Amino acid sequence: MKLDLSFYDKKRSLKNSFALGLVGFLAILGSFPFLAVTFYVLMKGFSALDWAFITQLPKPPGEDGGGVGHAILGSFLIVSVASLIGIPWGLSIGIFMSEVKKKTPLFRILRFVLDVLVSVPSIVVGICVYVSVVVYMKAFSGFAGSLALSILMIPIIARSSEEIFKLIPDHIREAGLALGIPRWKVILKILLPGCKGALITGLMLAVARAAGETAPLLFTALSNQYWSADLTKPMASLPVQIYNFAISGFENHQRQAWAGSFVLVMFVMVLNLVTRFILRDKNHGSRN
Amino acid sequence: MKQVVEVKGVSAWFGSLHVLKEVSFSVHENEVVALIGPSGCGKSTLIRCLNRLHEEVQDAKISGQVFLEGQNIYGPNVDAVTIRRRVGMVFQKPNPFPGLSIFDNVAIGLKLAGVHNKAILQERVEECLMKAALWGEVKDKLKNPGLSLSGGQQQRLCIARALAVSPPVLLMDEPTSALDPLSTASIEELIAQLKKTVTIIIVTHNMQQAARISDKTAFMLNGELVEYGRTTEIFTQPRMEQTERYITGRFG
Ligand SMILES: Nc1ncnc2c1ncn2[C@@H]1O[C@H](COP(=O)(O)OP(=O)(O)O)[C@@H](O)[C@H]1O
Ligand SMILES: [Mg+2]
Numbered sequence: 001m002k003l004d005l006s007f008y009d010k011k012r013s014l015k016n017s018f019a020l021g022l023v024g025f026l027a028i029l030g031s032f033p034f035l036a037v038t039f040y041v042l043m044k045g046f047s048a049l050d051w052a053f054i055t056q057l058p059k060p061p062g063e064d065g066g067g068v069g070h071a072i073l074g075s076f077l078i079v080s081v082a083s084l085i086g087i088p089w090g091l092s093i094g095i096f097m098s099e100v101k102k103k104t105p106l107f108r109i110l111r112f113v114l115d116v117l118v119s120v121p122s123i124v125v126g127i128c129v130y131v132s133v134v135v136y137m138k139a140f141s142g143f144a145g146s147l148a149l150s151i152l153m154i155p156i157i158a159r160s161s162e163e164i165f166k167l168i169p170d171h172i173r174e175a176g177l178a179l180g181i182p183r184w185k186v187i188l189k190i191l192l193p194g195c196k197g198a199l200i201t202g203l204m205l206a207v208a209r210a211a212g213e214t215a216p217l218l219f220t221a222l223s224n225q226y227w228s229a230d231l232t233k234p235m236a237s238l239p240v241q242i243y244n245f246a247i248s249g250f251e252n253h254q255r256q257a258w259a260g261s262f263v264l265v266m267f268v269m270v271l272n273l274v275t276r277f278i279l280r281d282k283n284h285g286s287r288n
Numbered sequence: 289m290k291q292v293v294e295v296k297g298v299s300a301w302f303g304s305l306h307v308l309k310e311v312s313f314s315v316h317e318n319e320v321v322a323l324i325g326p327s328g329c330g331k332s333t334l335i336r337c338l339n340r341l342h343e344e345v346q347d348a349k350i351s352g353q354v355f356l357e358g359q360n361i362y363g364p365n366v367d368a369v370t371i372r373r374r375v376g377m378v379f380q381k382p383n384p385f386p387g388l389s390i391f392d393n394v395a396i397g398l399k400l401a402g403v404h405n406k407a408i409l410q411e412r413v414e415e416c417l418m419k420a421a422l423w424g425e426v427k428d429k430l431k432n433p434g435l436s437l438s439g440g441q442q443q444r445l446c447i448a449r450a451l452a453v454s455p456p457v458l459l460m461d462e463p464t465s466a467l468d469p470l471s472t473a474s475i476e477e478l479i480a481q482l483k484k485t486v487t488i489i490i491v492t493h494n495m496q497q498a499a500r501i502s503d504k505t506a507f508m509l510n511g512e513l514v515e516y517g518r519t520t521e522i523f524t525q526p527r528m529e530q531t532e533r534y535i536t537g538r539f540g
Binding site for chain 1: 339341344346369370371372373374375376377379380381383385386387388396397400401446449450453
């Protein structure tokens, strides 16, 4: 007698559709907060969003128009300098953690410090820089802000680059060593080019994170109402400008706070998309 | 014939695990020596002692002497880096450098040793890819990633990479165990060609392969070199009972 299994087949395919549907629904649900935030921010700030908004200085309370050009410039400068400090530093630590023999005391100390640093609230980093740099130099400065942001970036970059380097199989390192290449050259000329793509993704995430931070800038870079590219002086930044607008109580400023938020969200998103795009192009044609 | 490699009383450890016990043997110029033995007996460890790669493993230790063209590579003031340039190595899994083109995979050993002359590099890369019987297949796509090749091609690329720094000795650790029969055959053919210019020590778990390609065979068991001699003799009239049991498949 032939066994009829079609009943089980039906049941299985029903279960399959149900599971697929559930997963799809949850995926959409998961992206909902992001879409909601973007649209809400855009809706609230759209009327304030124009060319003047990203090129001009703020108008006094009550007056319409004006913009946050100085804060966009300030954010750009502060984050650039923070990256200049944080990227090489964080990368070096990450490479050290992955490539150097694991049982030295220095390794253990670094491991502990990084673990702590990753979870330190950003405002605490701001306070530390305030006490050690701002008070000592007797001035708020864009550079102090960069320093605070770089301290936030270092553990993130170190962690991500460490993980990425650890993914490289040992026999790749050994193949390099076996060619008579010194260890440091194996790391810089063979391992690094091999994981460049993944590394850059990690770096971009850290830069995006730094660009959105407010707390560490509040009492380091402070803010500035005017155009300034002088890193030794107080400097405006987009997050702090948004904060100032948001608490100001004037209707025009509040709309501009929303518009500023939109610019910030877009910056982070574009940064992500651009990296993704570059990386997809680069890895084209390679199998692994 | 000239002795190229001479191993004298080499012992090796991973931590407290004693994996090589007083191994001694010597290899003459242009010979192919096959290392056979059950897995875990220390074949890989032994060849990694010949290019000072063993010491790169944490807690690894070694004692004894290894002479490369008369020089003790474990002597005082001997730099592992310069030794490794004279002893090429091909690994079990094909491992082209990710992110590097076919050309750069072959050229990198020379480039990082300080050769920057484009013409010399070009010539050398072509020569080594030819020796590795890969030139015809890749000459029009040298800029493609090394990883875009098939497994067998990748392994030949790794051979070309090792040959680029002109080592007198080439170590191969089960170079065909991850490859299909056709690629395996092409690598075996290649070894027959290469032996004219390099001395080859090859680990293999394939008895037929050892018989086909090697002049001498070393049988290892539990970290000891049980028997070493002409391949024809080892396979037809082994002196030790353990060797016979292993090569006839009646082991254990
Ligand atoms: N990195 C390592 N750390 C600790 N033990 C190892 C390591 N590599 C190999 N061993 C041990 O050393 C012994 C010999 O290994 P190996 O030389 O790889 O054998 P074979 O190549 O003959 O299969 C085995 O018992 C193995 O478990
Ligand atoms: Mg092995």
